[in-house]
Amino acid sequence: MSVYYQLILYLHVFSATLSIGPFFVLVPLIGRMKSADESALDVQLAVFQSAVRLVKHAGHLLVLSGVFLIISSGYRWTTSWVAMTILVMLASVVFLASAFKPVIRKIRRNEADRGQLLDVLNRKLWTYILLLLLMLYFMVVKPDFW
Template identity: 45%
Template structure:
């Protein structure tokens, strides 16, 4: 059972992080996109954010089960650190992507500024995800 949970945990981490890399080339094309192409790019961003959110639920649930079955306490440094970063990333994600994508769909917006904000949010969120991934993989003794 533990091995399957590790597998589910790893796959959900891959599915949670991987699709964000598909968005990078779209960021370069987004400023000049019009009409249906703009909608397709924004729909892709929305899909990736939703996918990441839902696979994040699987990731957290499987992680909690792994903690429970494996006997890891909450005070384990890499677990505690990961949860601190996780809660910070949840607050960040709630404010970073969806409102910006919504504003890009509205007429009369400053597309350059919004694409720059979306780009900054994407790279910052990937950094946060890699910090969590690093904590999970390397399991550092933070204290």
């Protein structure tokens, strides 16, 4: 294994960690948001948005390093686990683009019951985590579907 490949693999694993890890910190944060006063809630929502931003940028590095790994590894784009990873990745990009910002905006504007909105936010957070874990499964296990 070349040093180039090892470096790209390391960047890929590092960016995968950065693209899922911050979301596990947000789980207890959502619980704290339920009883937070307005000033604390603003800070907590800013932390939430920052974590989402970090995950988005880590996802860019993840995709780029993944492309380099596929090209240099000899796997084909039509290999089942590669194709499934790409399919789930596209679904997660679409989901991430619309999952959190509208709910956070409603919480900030007090448009509905905070508890209900935080439950929605929590559900969306776990949905996204599950999508990322599914991608991680495909990349690590490399199942052969066809």
